[in-house]
Amino acid sequence: xxxxxxxxxxxxxxxxxxxxxxxxxxxxxxxxxxxxxxxxxxxxxxxxxxxxxxxxxxxxxxxxxxxxxxxxxxxxxxxxxxxxxxxxxxxxxxxxxxxxxxxxxxxxxxxxxxxxxxxxxxxxxxxxxxxxxxxxxxxxxxxxxxxxxxxxxxxxxxxxxxxxxxxxxxxxxxxxxxxxxxxxxxxxxxxxxxxxxxxxxxxxxxxxxxxxxxxxxxxxxxxxxxxxxxxxxxxxxxxxxxxxxxxxxxxxxxxxxxxxxxxxxxxxxxxxxxxxxxxxxxxxxxxxxxxxxxxxxxxxxxxxxxxxxxxxxxxxxxxxxxxxxxxxxxxxxxxxxxxxxxxxxxxxxxxxxxxxxxxxxxxxxxxxxxxxxxxxxxxxxxxxxxxxxxxxxxxxxxxxxxxxxxxxxxxxxxxxxxxxxxxxxxxxxxxxxxxxxxxxxxxxxxxxxxxxxxxxxxxxxxxxxxxxxxxxxxxxxxxxxxxxxxxxxxxxxxxxxxxxxxxxxxxxxxxxxxxxxxxxxxxxxxxxxxxxxxxxxxxxxxxxxxxxxxxxxxxxxxxxxxxxxxxxxxxxxxxxxxxxxxxxxxxxxxxxxxxxxxxxxxxxxxxxxxxxx
Amino acid sequence: xxxxxxxxxxxxxxxxxxxxxxxxxxxxxxxxxxxxxxxxxxxxxxxxxxxxxxxxxxxxxxxxxxxxxxxxxxxxxxxxxxxxxxxxxxxxxxxxxxxxxxxxxxxxxxxxxxxxxxxxxxxxxxxxxxxxxxxxxxxxxxxxxxxxxxxxxxxxxxxxxxxxxxxxxxxxxxxxxxxxxxxxxxxxxxxxxxxxxxxxxxxxxxxxxxxxxxxxxxxxxxxxxxxxxxxxxxxxxxxxxxxxxxxxxxxxxxxxxxxxxxxxxxxxxxxxxxxxxxxxxxxxxxxxxxxxxxxxxxxxxxxxxxxxxxxxxxxxxxxxxxxxxxxxxxxxxxxxxxxxxxxxx
Ligand SMILES: Cc1ncc(C[n+]2csc(CCOP(=O)(O)OP(=O)(O)O)c2C)c(N)n1
Ligand code: SF4
Ligand SMILES: [Mg+2]
Numbered sequence: 001x002x003x004x005x006x007x008x009x010x011x012x013x014x015x016x017x018x019x020x021x022x023x024x025x026x027x028x029x030x031x032x033x034x035x036x037x038x039x040x041x042x043x044x045x046x047x048x049x050x051x052x053x054x055x056x057x058x059x060x061x062x063x064x065x066x067x068x069x070x071x072x073x074x075x076x077x078x079x080x081x082x083x084x085x086x087x088x089x090x091x092x093x094x095x096x097x098x099x100x101x102x103x104x105x106x107x108x109x110x111x112x113x114x115x116x117x118x119x120x121x122x123x124x125x126x127x128x129x130x131x132x133x134x135x136x137x138x139x140x141x142x143x144x145x146x147x148x149x150x151x152x153x154x155x156x157x158x159x160x161x162x163x164x165x166x167x168x169x170x171x172x173x174x175x176x177x178x179x180x181x182x183x184x185x186x187x188x189x190x191x192x193x194x195x196x197x198x199x200x201x202x203x204x205x206x207x208x209x210x211x212x213x214x215x216x217x218x219x220x221x222x223x224x225x226x227x228x229x230x231x232x233x234x235x236x237x238x239x240x241x242x243x244x245x246x247x248x249x250x251x252x253x254x255x256x257x258x259x260x261x262x263x264x265x266x267x268x269x270x271x272x273x274x275x276x277x278x279x280x281x282x283x284x285x286x287x288x289x290x291x292x293x294x295x296x297x298x299x300x301x302x303x304x305x306x307x308x309x310x311x312x313x314x315x316x317x318x319x320x321x322x323x324x325x326x327x328x329x330x331x332x333x334x335x336x337x338x339x340x341x342x343x344x345x346x347x348x349x350x351x352x353x354x355x356x357x358x359x360x361x362x363x364x365x366x367x368x369x370x371x372x373x374x375x376x377x378x379x380x381x382x383x384x385x386x387x388x389x390x391x392x393x394x395x396x397x398x399x400x401x402x403x404x405x406x407x408x409x410x411x412x413x414x415x416x417x418x419x420x421x422x423x424x425x426x427x428x429x430x431x432x433x434x435x436x437x438x439x440x441x442x443x444x445x446x447x448x449x450x451x452x453x454x455x456x457x458x459x460x461x462x463x464x465x466x467x468x469x470x471x472x473x474x475x476x477x478x479x480x481x482x483x484x485x486x487x488x489x490x491x492x493x494x495x496x497x498x499x500x501x502x503x504x505x506x507x508x509x510x511x512x513x514x515x516x517x518x519x520x521x522x523x524x525x526x527x528x529x530x531x532x533x534x535x536x537x538x539x540x541x542x543x544x545x546x547x548x549x550x551x552x553x554x555x556x557x558x559x560x561x562x563x564x565x566x567x568x569x570x571x572x573x574x575x576x577x578x579x580x581x582x583x584x585x586x587x588x589x590x591x592x593x594x595x596x597x598x599x600x601x602x603x604x605x606x607x608x609x610x611x612x613x
Numbered sequence: 614x615x616x617x618x619x620x621x622x623x624x625x626x627x628x629x630x631x632x633x634x635x636x637x638x639x640x641x642x643x644x645x646x647x648x649x650x651x652x653x654x655x656x657x658x659x660x661x662x663x664x665x666x667x668x669x670x671x672x673x674x675x676x677x678x679x680x681x682x683x684x685x686x687x688x689x690x691x692x693x694x695x696x697x698x699x700x701x702x703x704x705x706x707x708x709x710x711x712x713x714x715x716x717x718x719x720x721x722x723x724x725x726x727x728x729x730x731x732x733x734x735x736x737x738x739x740x741x742x743x744x745x746x747x748x749x750x751x752x753x754x755x756x757x758x759x760x761x762x763x764x765x766x767x768x769x770x771x772x773x774x775x776x777x778x779x780x781x782x783x784x785x786x787x788x789x790x791x792x793x794x795x796x797x798x799x800x801x802x803x804x805x806x807x808x809x810x811x812x813x814x815x816x817x818x819x820x821x822x823x824x825x826x827x828x829x830x831x832x833x834x835x836x837x838x839x840x841x842x843x844x845x846x847x848x849x850x851x852x853x854x855x856x857x858x859x860x861x862x863x864x865x866x867x868x869x870x871x872x873x874x875x876x877x878x879x880x881x882x883x884x885x886x887x888x889x890x891x892x893x894x895x896x897x898x899x900x901x902x903x904x905x906x907x908x909x910x911x912x913x914x915x916x917x918x919x920x921x922x923x924x925x926x927x928x929x930x931x932x933x934x935x936x937x938x939x940x941x942x943x944x945x946x947x948x949x950x951x952x953x954x955x956x957x958x
Contacts, residue, residue, distance in 0.1 A: 222957035236950060238943030240935040241706045243699075260953075264945040271931040273942055275706040280732040284699035287692070287729070291703025294690060295668070295711075296936025298943070299703060313693050407954040410947040415940045448936065449668045449688035450708050454632075456665055459681060461691040471681070 021089070022211050023053045023078040027160070028088035030095045030102045034066025037094070040153035041072040043174055043193075045402055047161060048076050049223055050170040052215040056082035056519075057402040058597060063248070063340040069098045076212060079526075082403060083519035084597040090164070090210055092156055093118055094134075103127070111208045113160055128208040132159045132199060141195050142188075151192045158196025163204060164212045168197055222405050226372040226398040227302075230328055231256025232408065233376025234300055235264065238415055239326075241299035242276040243288035245307060248340050249396040250330035253302035282307035286314040289325040290389070293318075294460060296420075296448040298380050302328035305347055306337065308354065315389055316355025317462040319485070322435070322444070324383035324390075324418070328376075331395040333595045342595030343396035345515055346566035351391050352544050352574060358482065362492050363391045363544040367500075367518040369403045375542070377411055378497060384418035386492055387443060395565070397597040398516040419445045423453040434458040434469040435481055442488035489545055496543035499550055503537030509611075510557035512550070514541040514571060516597065517563055523600035524607070531604070532613045536561075541571070546578050554583045561607065563590040565598055625661040625857055633658045635683040645797035645823030646676050646745045650683040652800065653714070656807035657684060660855060667712045668704055672697040672726060674718035675752045676745035676823070695726025698733035698742075702924075705738050708934035709925045712811065713740035720750040723759040723778045730780070734787035734816060736924040741810045741817040742789075744780055745797075747825035748836035755828030760820075762908075766833030780820045782901040785894060785916045790815035792897070793851075793914040796841050797823040802912065805851040809914070812855070812874040815923050822910070841910065848900070848913035849891070850883035872917055882914055891917050 027044070031037040038059070045057040053076045062068040073088055075081070087107050093099045093114035100123055103112055108126040116131040138152040161171050171193055179186040230253050234242075242261075244254045254276070261274045279285040285301040292299035303311070308329050318325055329351055333344040352363055362382060364375040375392055383390040419439075421432055426447070432455070435444045444467070447456045458469040466477040467484075502525070503510075513521045518540055528534050539553045554560050554575075562572040569589040576584045590606045592598045607613075621629035633654045638647050657667070664686035671677035673694035680689045692700040701715050722730045722744050733742065748761040757765075760780065761773045784792045791813045795803040803821065810817040822841055824830045830837045835844075849870070854860055856877035870891055872880040882891055890896060897916040904911045931938070 220958070222954055224957050232950075232953065236944055238938075238940060240938060240943060241703060243703065260945075264949055265943070267931060270929070272929050273931050273935065273938055275928050275930060275935060277702070277706070279699065280728055283696060284702075284729055284732065287696045287699025288703035288706070290692075291670075291690070291700035291705075292707040292936070293703070294700075295704040295707035296934065297703075297707035299707070314696065317693055407958075408950065410950050411944075415944060447688075448708075449704065450666060450711055450934065450937075452663070452665050454665070454686050457686050457688045459689045459691065461689075462693060463691065 019209065020211055021209050022213050023076050023215060025076060025090060025210050026085045026088035027074040027090040027092060028102070029072040029074070029092040030098050031070050031072070032066070032095050032097070033061055033064055033068050033070040035094075035153070036150045037070070037072065037153045040157050041074070042402070043154070043171065043178065044157050044160060045074050046174045046223060047166050047171045048074065048212055049218050049404065050174050051166055051212050052218050053078065053212055054080045054082065054217050054404055056404060058084055058397070059401060060596070061341050069095050078215065078217070080217070081519075081523045081600070083523050084599045086599050086601055092160055093120060094156065109209065111163075111210060113156070113163060130159070130163055130200070130204045132156065132196065132204075137195050137199055138192070141191060147188070151188065154189045154192035155196035158193035158198075159200040159204075161193070162197040162200035163206065164210060166212050167214070168194070218404065220407065222407055223402050224369050224405060225252070225400055225402050226366070226369045226394050227252040227330065227400060228256040229369040229372035229408070230376045230392065230394065230399070232260060233373040234326070234380070235260040236411060237298060237377035237380035239298045239300050239380065240274050241288065241292035241297040242274070242301070243279045243285040243292075243299070244301050245279050245282045245285050245303065247304045247307050249332055249400045250302040250304045250307075250328060252400065253328050253330060282310040283314065286311040286325070286327065289327070290314060290318050290323045293323045293325040293383070294449075298384070300326040300328065300380075302330065304330050304332050305334045308347055308351060312355045315361065316357055316359045318389035319355065319359045319361060320357070321460050321462055322387040322446075323460070324387055326379045326383050326390055326392065328392045328394065330399040331393065333593070339595045341396070343516070343597055344566060344593065344595065345395055345517070345564050346568070346570065346593065348393065348566070348570040349574060351393060360489055361391055362386060362388060362489075362496060363393050364497065365393050365514040365542050365544070366398065367515050367540055367542065369398070369405045370408055371542070372398065373408045375497060381416040382492075382495060385416050385443070385495065386488060387418060387446065393515065395516050401597075419443055421445050421447050421451075423451050423456065426451070426453040426455050431455040433467050435465065435484070436467040437484050442484045442491055493545045493547055496545065496547065498547045499542055499553070500540045501538065501549070501553070504535055507535050507537045508558040509534070510537045510539065510553055510560040511563055512539050512541060512553070512560055512571070512575070513563040517565060520598040520600045520603055521563055524603035527600055527604040528607060532608060534611075534613070544574065546575070550575070551579060551583070554579060554586055558586065559588060560586050561588055561590050561610070563603055565592050567591060567593045624658050626663060628658070628664075630654065630658045632664060632686060633684050635685045636681050638679070638682040640675055640679065640682070641827050643826040644675065645747060645825070646679045647682070648797040649743065649745055649803070649821055649823055650679050652803045652807055654683050655804055656811060660808055660811045661857070662712055662811060666710075667714060670697050670701040670704065670713060670715040672717050672721035673752070674721045674750070675825075676716055676718035677721055679745070680716055695721050695724070696729055697721065698726065698729035701740055702733065702736065702738060705740060705925070707936035709739065709930060710934055715740055715742045717742065717744050718751070719744055719746040719748060719758040719760040723780055731783070731787055734784045734789040734818060737788050737790055737816045737921060738924045739814055739816070741819070744818075744820045745823040746780070746820050746836065747823050747829055748777075748834065749825050749829040751825045751828060755825070762835040765835040768828065768831055776905070779901055779905055781818065781915055782898050784818035785897050785901075788816075788921075789818040790918040790921050791817040791914070792916040794820045794822070794912045796845055796912060797821055798838055798841060799845065799912070802847065802851055805853045806914065808855065809851065809853040809874065809880045812853070812876050812878045812880075814875040814919070815921060844910045846904070846909045846911050848886045848889055848911050848915065850885060851914055852881040852883065854879040854881065872919060874919060880914070880917070885913070891915060
């Protein structure tokens with residue numbers, strides 16, 4: 001008791017000299033998976049959001065169903081930074097197995113809110129301790145043993161809210177929204193929140209420096225994860241056939257798509273205007289996607305690294321036979337099974353060149369949840385316009401974590417169904433050659449099975465074919481098709497989403513990055529400016545093949561850092577294949593690939609070292 | 614004196630048989646696969662199927678090439694080795710109003726494609742799935758396939774020491790709703806089975822023994838013309854009466870199993886094996902297993918179920934092809950997105 005009092009006394013003194021930290025810190029909730037803490041954490045996240053404070057949430061979970069450690073970090077940032085931070089100032093410790101390690105990871109002056117029994121005070125003297133008898137409170141308010149696990153989670157939400165000064169009314173309205181129609185469930189949950197809140201108010205005087213204060217920075221914003229956003233994008237692209245095989249972290253793309261399809265794509269007669277098939281494996285999934293794309297449907301699948309590997313042979317067929325389809329790859333770490341629940345960008349090269357022979361693919365690279373939505377529907381248009389499989393490369397961090405975003409805008413252009421001839425067209429034309437470049441855009445016209453015209457049919461094959469889709473082994477006929485495919489890919493540079501640039505026009509140094517790297521990248525640019533007085537130009541790449549602006553960007557800078565989340569500098573390698581030889585030497589890499597989402601500090605430190613700052 | 618060519622015979626949709634032909638075959642002369650292509654042409658012609666309403670699907674192999682040699686007026690998709698089932702599944706989901714005909718080989722289906730074959734049968738999609746079964750990989754020059762019978766001999770003298778997979782028994786067990794075996798050399802039986810297949814709603818799986826004259830037609834092969842002629846053991850005599858045919862065939866009652874098909878046509882199976890009931894699944898599988906033990910090659914229609922819902926029924930799809938639904942149906946309205954956004958704020 002005496003030591004505890006002493007520690008508190010010291011800290012109280014410390015707090016009085018320290019400034020309050022408002023809306024700018026991270027909370028780390030340490031639990032075990034399978035304990036149902038996910039929804040409690042999401043309530044906490046949404047409560048901070050409800051306070052008007054920019055926020056992001058990250059779930060660091062194991063590839064396991066129950067019993068292993070899980071951490072959920074919530075970052076509140078008045079400056080709007082949403083990338084991971086290396087350290088969290090506030091710990092909510094609920095897992096006995098990691099409690100010591102978690103407490104030791106706190107920065108000096110940090111906060112530990114924890115289940116009383118864990119007795120964290122033994123590990124540190126320089127942090128503020130808030131023990132909460134979660135089990136005891138839970139037992140008192142919840143007689144039903146079965147429900148205690150979930151109720152206990154809400155008790156800590158209440159205590160945390162009180163200690164950080166989150167308004168109870170905001171938590172309440174968030175819960176009400178979540179359990180819209182289930183009044184009983186709401187009451188049970190809110191009762192638990194209130195019990196935790198009241199306990200903290202009565203027993204735990206505020207001694208730390210971290211506060212959430214009402215702000216006005218989240219008005220009109222939404223919170224969503226990238227996979228849900230991608231699923232939404234697919235539905236607003238009018239997807240009709242979905243074939244998939246479950247794999248983390250892509251599963252929730254299909255789950256989100258399916259939920260929306262069931263809600264919005266059933267006719268008044270109760271008939272479905274879509275088909276979702278859980279295939280026997282990823283080979284079958286992409287086979288179905290191509291079969292459906294060939295027969296005129298907008299089709300998609302979602303997978304991750306191991307599934308991508310299985311799809312290789314079909315990807316080449318789609319490229320060579322020129323069949324549309326959309327493939328979402330939500331990347332996780334490899335090689336092989338790797339760390340299935342950790343994030344990565346290491347599929348870029350294998351996706352860009354997926355399959356044997358001279359195969360290359362259009363790859364879209366969303367860098368925010370909003371772009372997961374937008375590039376998802378763009379992918380369907382591009383696939384049908386270019387008559388080729390289009391890959392959308394997301395990752396676990398972007399796909400499975402919660403991000404704040406501007407609201408998504410309804411597509412402004414109608415669906416682009418590409419070049420398809422009808423029976424009437426054939427009457428007029430008297431026939432067609434499937435792979436002939438009649439318009440000079442390197443894209444042939446196709447017909448769909450079922451078109452009632454004696455000249456409508458053509459023979460689709462992955463074997464050598466001429467421009468009339470006839471079998472060939474003739475060198476020039478083979479080359480003619482291959483060169484047209486090359487021209488088509490070249491033209492795609494102009495059709496794919498262009499890069500996004502942040503620059504002031506004076507810097508000699510540039511940075512290239514894509515995807516979820518963007519969050520940390522933008523924060524790092526601010527750090528570099530603030531701490532080293534350097535301004536750096538930044539271009540975010542949004543697709544492969546690379547738009548011409550990317551070449552220009554490299555050409556107009558002395559040094560260009562390529563920041564990416566893989567070991568082998570895959571983006572830099574892909575750029576090197578594309579750039580003129582004298583430009584290649586300008587590229588240098590900043591790499592991060594430990595499975596954790598990238599943080600700004602990692603980039604800033606690496607940049608400073610490389611620049612000799 | 615002027616001569617006029619006699620008018621060609623037309624089927625009931627007004628097309629001559631010529632309109633059901635394809636490109637010139639590049640398969641070996643005498644290859645069983647060619648005879649099957651001929652029977653497909655006859656069956657489609659006689660059934661009056663509109664060629665533009667057919668999708669020809671295949672994998673890779675000599676057999677899988679054959680869609681190029683019949684029905685040039687139908688769209689074709691020659692996919693990758695062993696994966697025709699998934700491509701067909703996708704195509705059918707996009708347009709379930711088509712007649713879908715899949716051509717595979719014994720290597721294509723029973724080895725590399727076994728995974729997809731199994732799941733295709735299970736789903737009971739509306740399609741006709743034909744295995745042109747020669748017991749070898751023709752296109753890669755005659756290695757044994759997984760349907761080669763135990764003890765069958767290659768030209769080189771190599772003896773197959775694994776039992777063959779009976780794709781018919783498998784298909785029945787897995788959920789296909791019309792399963793039979795025929796022989797490329799039995800014109801009449803194969804034609805009747807194909808016509809009934811066209812009338813069926815659900816997955817038809819036909820294993821058609823189709824001798825490879827180049828690699829597996831010698832003494833010691835159990836998939837040769839000679840062996841089939843000697844050992845073909847029909848379980849029933851297949852007779853198909855299309856809904857538009859005005860023929861009355863009378864068999865003495867008790868001898869004929871009569872099946873009323875979806876389109877109103879009749880499949881009559883004259884019992885050659887006593888008491889054989891083609892709707893009894895367990896008995897069908899047992900009969901096939903026994904025949905394998907007795908080194909018999911049973912042909913005929915082994916199993917039929919006209920009631921089981923297809924995958925399209927289970928998915929509760931709209932009548933129009935999914936691939937041709939207009940944007941007004943497939944892209945939800947702006948208000949829907951606005952509502953979703955509001956719920957996330
Ligand atoms: C992935 C892959 N592996 C191997 C091959 C080579 N290959 C082509 S056809 C074939 C066997 C075909 O046998 P079957 O399906 O019985 O057809 P058949 O030629 O006997 O009619 C093989 C192994 C291939 N095309 N693709
Ligand atoms: S090799 Fe055999 S299967 Fe192939 S075409 Fe010749 S006879 Fe037919
Ligand atoms: Mg074969």
